[in-house]
Amino acid sequence: MHNHTPRISKSQYLRGLQCPKSLWYYRHRPDLAPETPPGRQALFDAGHEVGVLAQQYFKTGIEITEDYLATDKAICSTQKAVADGHIHIFEATAAAPDGAFSKIDILKKVGKSDAWDLVEVKMSTGVKDYHVDDMALQRHAFTGAGYNIRKSILMHINNQYVRSGDLDLLALFTLADCTEQVTSRLADVDGHVARLLDVIRQQKEPDVAPGDHCFSPFECDYTGHCWPTHPPRSVYDLFPTGPKLNALLARDITLISEIPDDFRMTNRQQVLVQACKTGQVQLDPAKIQKFLLSLKYPLYFLDYETINNAVPLFDRTRPYQQVPFQFSLHVQNEKNGPVNHVEFLSTEKTDPRPAFIEKLIAHCGTKGSVIVYNKAFEKRINDELGRDFPQFKPALNRISTRMVDLLVPFRSRHLYHPDMNGSASLKSVLPAFVPHMRYDTLEISDGGAAAQLYLSCLKDALPAEEQQKVFDNLRVYCGQDTLAEVKLLEVMYGLV
Structure with a gap:
């Protein structure tokens, strides 16, 4: 050649x-x-x-x-x-x-x-x-x-x-x-x-406009270079692509605060626009009140962390199955009452699920609302645990039926803060409403990092003292998730 x-x-x-x-x-x-x-x-x-x-x-x-x-x-x-x-x-x-x-x-x-x-x-x-x-x-x-x-x-x-x-x-x-x-x-x-x-x-780069192809089948490495940067709260946050975006750009409207009142939008989009224009928290007091009245004390604020390895590590697991290895639980027996914290983290190199299930059932009681953020996830984990450990299926199902999803009021825009920037994820909602609680200051700040570091410990890819640090950081991260639920509920009570 x-x-x-x-x-x-x-x-x-x-x-x-x-x-x-x-x-x-x-x-x-x-x-x-x-x-x-x-x-x-x-x-x-x-x-x-x-x-x-x-x-x-x-x-x-x-x-x-x-x-x-x-x-x-x-x-x-x-x-x-x-x-x-x-x-x-x-x-x-x-x-x-x-x-x-x-x-x-x-x-x-x-x-x-x-x-x-x-x-x-x-x-x-x-x-x-x-x-x-x-x-x-x-x-x-x-x-x-x-x-x-x-x-x-x-x-x-x-x-x-x-x-x-x-x-x-x-x-x-x-x-x-x-x-x-x-x-x-x-x-x-x-x-x-x-x-x-x-x-x-070619000596010169080809002329290709950014678009949907930048993310399919993979997100391109160069999106940060090609995609135009937008000021905070731009119309791209509301309409990333499509005819509504094009209609606004054709009228030289680039900021959400400039969108005219008569522009056709869904109710959820209107809430976001109002928040940006006024800089004020938007809330629907009747809907918030209805949500709060649905809660039954004692309250159990719950969050899981999982790994999903391609190659199953334990008996009774499948490829990519979400295997829970940690939970955090904050318990409040009455409104405005003290909050107690219970946690579980498996630090053995064995299947974490049997001990996880037993401790979960022991500490979730038999009555009262179990508050989670994105109920579909925790419920699916419980369903899979019940399938793989049938002797615990009834007790796990009872916990699932008591679950209340704290994500719903934020996703439905019944409560919206302009600093959420269009997202209802806990990482966006928490610092907007409770500014002193942030994720970007934590050693482990997202579920993906938590899973990868825990897997490194399971496979002994880290020295023992490093593993100990990982376990400490995992406890802080998962504990923050359930404390976040406690604090956001306090915010909701304070608004109505």
Whole structure:
């Protein structure tokens, strides 16, 4: 291959299909690349874990270990592994004459023939549309390099698998034959590769306006660069896209405070606009009063934290199942009475659910409202616990039937503060109404970080003293969630 011919990898091909401008930035403007957020790094780590198990599924094989950038060496090592008679080659690499190159998770020999199957491993629980584009570029690269390719197979997680004892890799993975779908897209790959290589060769970035494609199938790394920045409380907060946004922009209206009173909006949108225009809290006293009258003392303010690992860690769990490992409970026996705090956090390396359930049932009493923020989540966890531990199902159901959702008055805009900025999440509502209680000052400030750090402890990926710090920070974070519910209820009582 001539040195002046650029190459395009599979990930760059998918990036370019989503947006040629994103591909151009990736190749020409490394200074714009954002730091890898912790959540993304956690995904990479989980993907690596699944990839290792996929190799074990095939039992024997040789891995091509060259660095990602050493493409020519990886191609040569792959050819040598083929010549040496290996039947499973992990991370095999090939390039087509047009510059498209790709790795494949498993290059699998078909019997005694000269044909090969391409097996691509994904953490998903099914075949997605962009996977087909992914595999089409792979097939194009390997066929172009002279390989006789039979099937294109997607190896994904089977979310119906329930762990019992050691991991059963044959049951954990599903092998989906995608040859037909992939072959139907092969005719387009030549044109796409040529067009994207032209993009890479350009000196100037392509002219692509931001839009819905910036978030599908993935949120682009460069949204912070491409998307216009808006002042606080702009019309984009109310209408991110669509005809209403366009109608306002056509009239040079960019701030919510400038929206005329006769502009057609839903009731919820009108509440938000009024709050922005007046700077005042908006409330519907009758609706708030009705909500407060529905509460029955004693009150139990409850919140759960969960992990959802791709590979089930415990018996009676499925891939990606939300497994609760912690709860916080504030209990108030009478209105304006003292509030007691109970908490549970499993610090063992075993299934946290049995102890979680027993402590939960013991401390939630048998009567009184159980207040949660986003009831659908806690109720679903209780339903799954009841399914997996049927002896506790009646008691868990009784707790669920007592649940009252504190999210509802805020989501329905029966109570709205201009500083909520259009969001009813606890992270937005709490600092708006209770300014001294914030999440951005906590060591752990969101559920995703809580789950990842807890998983690191479970897998002993952190030293013991670090694990202890994580446990302390988890207690603070989860405790703040239920104390937040207590404080927001106080705010509501104070307004009516």
